[in-house]
Amino acid sequence: MEPTATVLDLNQLRRSCSTCALHELCLPAGIGVDDLNRLDATVKDKRMLDRGAVLYRDGDKFDALYVVRSGSLKTFVQNEAGDMQILAFHLPGEIIGFDALASNQHVSQAEALERSSICELPYVQLQQVTSDVPALHRQLMRVISREVVEEHRHLMMMGRQQAQEQLATFLRSLSDRYQRLQRDGNALNLSMSRYDIANYLGLVVETVSRLFSRMEEMGVLEVNRKSVRILRPDLLASLCRTDAASKQKSSG
């Protein structure tokens, strides 16, 4: 994919699931050492994606799953009219491409938000390994299930929360994921644009912009373009639900 510029990267970051820093987050979590080597063998050499580069697009034939190794991506669907809905932002350790299992072709698009590196897991070979290694099979199911659960959260956020609650929830979840990657959970470096955030939440960009400003005024955040510092995690948490109360849209 990439010319000479990245040869160095490819050689330096020699692929190996067992020594990968994302070991515990990625597919091999909970797999024995010998089985890990088998998995290792199926992983193709990593690919580099520049910002804006498309990993797969709607309609593409399914032939691999992908692990985000560094950087970040967004996945989204588009309807006939061309309306886009962002489904998720993907950080290192996350596996994408499961949407294509159903029909053997992708029904969404994955696009890099910044320069990112990707592990490719060709599916025919992965199937070989999973049929020999039941633990890996279970693990794979667990990973898809995690995606299902994550989408449940997304639906809850869109359906039942107000704009400010949504953004607060979004930032908190991002913060959590940063921490799981051993990064500072209170110093977010947003790789996605305001447009992307707005789209993900079902809002428009002006609303998101106003909310960032408001949260800054409230002393919850310190916002500087893509860099967002969470000054008061406690306040941010409290913003995730307005007044606990009894709006009709709510409870049951």
Place this chain on the structure above:
Amino acid sequence: MEPTATVLDLNQLRRSCSTCALHELCLPAGIGVDDLNRLDATVKDKRMLDRGAVLYRDGDKFDALYVVRSGSLKTFVQNEAGDMQILAFHLPGEIIGFDALASNQHVSQAEALERSSICELPYVQLQQVTSDVPALHRQLMRVISREVVEEHRHLMMMGRQQAQEQLATFLRSLSDRYQRLQRDGNALNLSMSRYDIANYLGLVVETVSRLFSRMEEMGVLEVNRKSVRILRPDLLASLCRTDAASKQKSSG
């Protein structure tokens, strides 16, 4: 679960995946006859659920997947504040419970919308079969993937469509699923309440009620409580997107 009243049902509808009317919709789609018998053996006797009965609830230990055999269910999540978000309505042939694979316990609740019968697939036994029958394994993955894709549609609907478009889309998708079950796709018998529909779409019940009335005035539907007749499928289709145009929330 059920006392004497249902013994007859259980005997009549003798379980057998190979002779089941839902064969083509359910898990065994595309599985050979001999493998089918093995799958058959893992299916526990069916359970009957009365309207409002809970199949599993948030926090329940995971021990089985469930196939809807007749009737219908809703699945939903609840947050700490008790706000509910309906994730899906499930018709015969559909498999539910995948959310629990990730953490070995359910993080959602499944509840019957009407008197329904359920096939239970105990997971430990299912794993036995899938490890012996790779085709079944692939099939299972395909089914979860279908759920992921379905949730993408739900997100797109919630995030990018207006209320009327949402309801039209909802009714059309229900119509499609009725047809796949060999029912009349233009004579819907809604097992869910207006509250459920509203919640599923991220709206309030008054809005849904008004939309039904409006669509009846337009001559698209004939509404009589739970019974909805689609008089003009073509018009209904056109309502799924307003004017194709260029709202900011849209395209990209």
Place this chain on the structure above:
DNA sequence: GATGCCAGTTGATCTCCGTCAACTGGTCGC
């Protein structure tokens, strides 16, 4: 058959957020 209850409908009003428009600042190309 009267009573109560809940699902659903309809109307009046309010509000959050989308729309439109103007502006700012950062970045890239020349």
Place this chain on the structure above:
DNA sequence: GCGACCAGTTGACGGAGATCAACTGGCATC
């Protein structure tokens, strides 16, 4: 170092849908 361009911000305004309230009809209980 200038201008073009795009991401992002801010303000003014309007509208889709939420909220509040009153009402209806179907159904179960006595």
